[in-house]
Structure formats: structure tokens, C-alpha cells
Amino acid sequence: MRSMFSLIVNGERHKVDATPDTPLLWVLRDQLGMNAVKYGCGQGLCGACSVLLDGESVRACQLPVSEIGGRRIVTLTGMTDTIATHLKAAWIELDVPQCGYCQSGQLVSAQALLRRIPKPSDSDIDIAMSGNLCRCGTYQRIRAAIHLAAKRLGGGP
Ligand code: FES
Ligand code: FES
Incomplete structure (x- = not known):
């Protein structure tokens, strides 16, 4: 079932409508238009989708949107x-x-x-x-x- 999630990306708060298991990668690219975050393998193996989550490099293709909470996401652009x-x-x-x-x-x-x-x-x-x-x-x-x-x-x- 779809829900609303509030994400802080590059210092700005965004509300997104997604199923809880939607990977952050697709929310960033498809809903927020942040195409600096790349899709490579989709399996956590290549690092093309890396973003900073509270300063740590994480794989956005492996991170369900429901698990982010108030942590700060920063892309290359930010x-x-x-x-x-x-x-x-x-x-x-x-x-x-x-x-x-x-x-x-x-x-x-x-x-x-x-x-x-x-x-x-x-x-x-x-x-x-x-x-x-x-x-x-x-x-x-x-x-x-x-x-x-x-x-x-x-x-x-
Ligand atoms: S797309 Fe390859 S690790 Fe995420
Ligand atoms: S894959 Fe071409 S520059 Fe790294």
C-alpha cells in the first residue's frame, strides 16, 4: 500500500508517495528528478547509486524509502x-x-x-x-x- 514519506534531500524537505519497499534510488530519480544518482546493477554491487545518508556512503538501490526516517540524504548535486x-x-x-x-x-x-x-x-x-x-x-x-x-x-x- 502506498504511503506518504517525508525526506530531507540536499537540505530540502520533500514529500513523496510510494510503497514502503520502494528503493530510495527510484524515489530520487523518478519522483524527485535527481538523475545525478545513477542506476547500475540495482543489487548493491556497483555503487553507481551511492548517496550520503547522515554523511555515510550508502547504496540507494538497497534502501527502502520507509527506513530513512529523519536522516539526511545528500546527492552529488548537494x-x-x-x-x-x-x-x-x-x-x-x-x-x-x-x-x-x-x-x-x-x-x-x-x-x-x-x-x-x-x-x-x-x-x-x-x-x-x-x-x-x-x-x-x-x-x-x-x-x-x-x-x-x-x-x-x-x-x-
Ligand atoms: S545500482 Fe549498483 S549498487 Fe545500487
Ligand atoms: S564506469 Fe566509466 S568512468 Fe567509471
Whole structure:
């Protein structure tokens, strides 16, 4: 049965009408038009649909809308703080994307990582980013861009 849910997305409250088991991904894309959140596998395996939930990177395709409650959702579009600004600049400077499809999710997970670990090691990056797959194999550039952003934020080597 459909119900109304109140979601806080990118700092704004939205009311959506959905069945309780509707994945957040479809609410964001189909009801709120937030297409920066990508559909990849739909099974929690690729990370293309990553969003921040209270600052943690989660898979929107696996999160029923009824389980979100008052937690704050942030998509790539809503990432505007200093960390995000430096990450996006590093991504551009190092030409990270190839086809680009996975990159929204990559940036979301990188943001969650730098909030938690301002000066991540290669291994911290590999662990934090392991749920975000890139069929184009941009992993080395992603790692370099995270180090560059961390450095400019005062945390990197
Ligand atoms: S679409 Fe959600 S993890 Fe792949
Ligand atoms: S840049 Fe193409 S899948 Fe990652």
C-alpha cells in the first residue's frame, strides 16, 4: 500500500508517495528528478547509486524509502562543502572520468571517506572505495584525486 514519506534531500524537505519497499534510488530519480544518482546493477554491487545518508556512503538501490526516517540524504548535486569543492576540482584537474557513469557514486564515497579520514592512506582509499566499481578502470586516477584533494584540504601527504 502506498504511503506518504517525508525526506530531507540536499537540505530540502520533500514529500513523496510510494510503497514502503520502494528503493530510495527510484524515489530520487523518478519522483524527485535527481538523475545525478545513477542506476547500475540495482543489487548493491556497483555503487553507481551511492548517496550520503547522515554523511555515510550508502547504496540507494538497497534502501527502502520507509527506513530513512529523519536522516539526511545528500546527492552529488548537494555536495557543496569545502571537501566536495576540492574533490570536484581534483577530479577535473586529473581528468578522472572516462565514460563518467560511475563517477557520481565515486565522488559520494570519496566525500564520506575524507570526512572520516582527512589524510587517507592508499589502503584507506582502497577499502573505502571498494564498493564503487568502474568499468573503465579509473581507479588510479580516483586514488590520485583523493590524495590531491586531501593535500589541499591540509590532510594529504
Ligand atoms: S545500482 Fe545500487 S549498487 Fe549498483
Ligand atoms: S568512468 Fe566509466 S564506469 Fe567509471
